[in-house]
Amino acid sequence: MILHLHHRYRTLGGEERAIAALRRLTEDRLGEATALLERDSADVGPLRAVAGLVRGGLDPRDVAREVDRTGARIVHAHNVHPTFGVRALRAARDAGATVVLQLHNYRLVCAVGTCVRDGDDCTACHGRDLRPGLRHRCRGGRAEATAYAVGLARQQAGLLAAADLVVVPSDAALERLRTLGVDLPDDRVAVVGHPVDAGPRPADGADRVRSGGPAVVAGRLAPEKGADVAIAAARITGRDLVVANVGPDEAALRTAAADLPHVRFVGRLAPDELEALRASASVELVPSLAHETFGLAAAEAMLRGLPVVASDVGALRELVPDDARVPAGDPVALAAAWVRVAADPGAADRQRDRAAARTDPTVLATRLAAAYAGAVEAAGRRP
Secondary structure (H helix, E strand, C coil), rough: CCCEEEEEEECCHHHHHHHHHHHHHHHCCCCCCCEEEEEEEEHHHHHHHHHHHHCCCCCCCHHHHHHHCCCCCCCCCCCCCCHHHHHHHHHHHHHHEEEEECCCCCCEEEEEEEEEEEECCCCCCCCCCCCHHCCCCCCCHHHHHHHHHHHHHHHHHHCCCHCCCCCCCCHHHHHHHHCCCCCHHHHEECCCCCCCCCCCCCCCCHHHHHHHCCCCEECCCCHEEEEEEEHHHHHHCCCEEEEECCCCCCHHHHCCCCCCCEEEEEECCCCCHHHHHHHHHCCCECCCCCCCCCHHHHHHHHHCCCCCCECCCCHHHHHHHHHHCCCCCHHHHHHHHHHHHCCCCCCCHHHHHHHHHHCCHHHHHHHHHHHHHHHHHHHHCCC
16 A cells, blocks of 8 residues: 655646556556545645644644554655645654655745746755745745745755655756755665656647647646746737636736737636647647746647647756757747747657657556665665
């Protein structure tokens, strides 16, 4: 039994989809049952969130009880802040479980997890020195910023020490974490990407149908995802753009596109609705300003035969081919690549094959099994 721990965000995103995919992979390919112990930011008031950050988590006995109830041999932790924290990992170990910590973002060092400030890449916080984030109020007002600076700095070393193995989704994420001063020993780190089901290959002639379709932006509407850059590119091209998600920047983005009738906001779509939209689109834009740790939305689009134009940052450099990447934050370059890739009849197949090589569930199941075996071996060497 593998028990997953996750504190859900207020706005759902790729992390929740990645966890669900990992659970399916474990059950279908490794033949091992999984369970999920989940908490939700929507249910946690500000005072409890602050207490969780500063104290290293809340109610760690819940984790120990769940390990006992399920008989979990491995606890696979994802986002642990603010309510799980280091105390949850220690409780899991004390209950006899091996602990795997998966880092989906840069929240060990960055209060917002993205290393983006005012639209620019930011590495001011380094190691356990989070004072720059406090000075710049990267996370809310003074009280919230202080809680994150103190809590993350206090917990960073403890979280890494409590994990028998750390998993990251890409080489780019690992390199970035080390650049940020996170001490990740080579013998306790594994790179395991996100499994994505490729689905059926698009029918012959689909590219010809797609070429006249709209572009899609499907990332969460948050500052680091760069949807404003896509809107600026739509202004340049005059082509249709469909914005298919929600998030804290939605109101500002709607205002920015108010005079552009060819830009439509359709909200967060159900999976089958997003599939239908992608099937009619010409290209998906991933104009991220952050050093993405994987690029799940890009991979999903590519695997469904929809070519992607993405920023030249982070793990998108591993996933998206050179001719479909542009400098982050550059709407002119994004507009030019949008037009070029949408008109390329071979782009969809080339990108689909590239994404399949990086998300193949069979390959990733082998890597995940090796990671779990490595974690168990490391747990056996604990002092």
